[in-house]
Amino acid sequence: MIREFFYLQKSDRKVILSLLVVIVSVFTMIFLTGGKDTSTVTPQKDSLQSVTHKNYYYASSSKKVERFTFDPNTADSTQLLRLGLQPWQVRNIYKYRAAGGIYRQPIDFAKLYGLTVKQYRELEPYIRISSDYLPASTLVKYKPNYSQNAPKDTAEYKPSTKIKATEHIVLNTADSAALITIPGIGPYYARRIVQYGNRLGGYVSIEQLDEIDDFPVEAKQYLVINNPSPKKLNINQLSLNELKRHPYINFYMAKAITDYRRLHGTIKSLNELRLIKDFTPEAIKRLTPYIAY
Known part of the structure; x- marks a missing residue:
């Protein structure tokens, strides 16, 4: 009974055998190709190209540092x-x-x-x-107090008397009390004039007052300089930190001076530094009165 059930004619056996060959061939091809979907290759390649392009973009970009005057209170x-x-x-x-x-x-x-x-x-x-x-207190000026109980003989309550147009004050010897008698000069600018003069080592020109921020130009007519004798910096002995304390010498100039001394020895004239970028003719001219060798 079983033999009769599985008995097939010769033509049927050929058909079944052909189907088996086709099925085996298909499974063999799938096994050899690993079941990869070629449709996914292109996006991966595109993605790789995109990443490569993105990395190249960031690698090629460079941040250029600039130098310009700025106020840290207002800079954006x-x-x-x-x-x-x-x-x-x-x-x-x-x-x-x-x-x-x-x-x-x-x-x-x-x-x-x-x-x-x-x-x-x-x-x-x-x-x-x-x-x-600056603190708002710098705007407060001394005013007379007309109260009957006010001590009229103290300087705090006496108004400052401004000098006349024909009068002058020697800049390098004046203190803050003398400077506030100049029209347009209050305690704030009087203090700035003295402080800047100390940093310079003495004024050699009235025009140096323009280097003080927002200095009232009209006040310069009341000031004079007699026989200026500024404090001089020994350019061959001072260290880098000591040199750059002067308003006319920045860090790069101080470093250039110390490097030049180390390589070439004693400096006999600022003109020896004229080939250095920071030592322009203008910088050398304004620095000359303050230099000793």
Whole structure:
């Protein structure tokens, strides 16, 4: 019975055998090709090209650092990034200002988290703090107190008497009390004049007052300079830190001086440094009265 059930004619056996051969061939091809879908290859390739192109883009982009004058109290994020600061440093500056923080002098900017000494020294010559951010107390002037109980004989209650147009004050010997008698000069500018003169080592020209931010030009007519004898810097003996304290010598100039001394020995004239970028004819001219050899 079983033999009769599985008995097939010769033609049927050929058909079944052909189907088996076809099925085996199909499974063999699938096994050899690993079942890969060629349709997925192209997107992967495109994705790889896209990633490669993206990596190449970022690798080729470079951040150009610029140098220009800026006020850290008002500079926007674009300016701060152009100066070479990192985005997280810019965010810290914005947070500091939003919390009411004010940069009152350039050295205050050195407190920025993550700022190195080298970065600060490079930025320091370009920091300009507006007088708008100084304490409001600098605007207060001494006024007479007309109260009957006020001590009229104290200087606090006496009005300052301004000098006449024909009178003059010697700039290098005047103190703050004398300077506030000049029309247009109050305690703030009187203090700035004295401080800047001390940093210079003495004034050699009235025009140097223009180097003080927002200095009232009309006040210069009341000032004179008699026999200027500025304090001189021994260019061959002072260290880099001592040299760059002078307003006319920045970090790069001080470094150039010390490097030149190390390579060439004693400097006999500032003209020896004229080939260095920072020692322009104008810089040499204004620095000359303050240099000794």
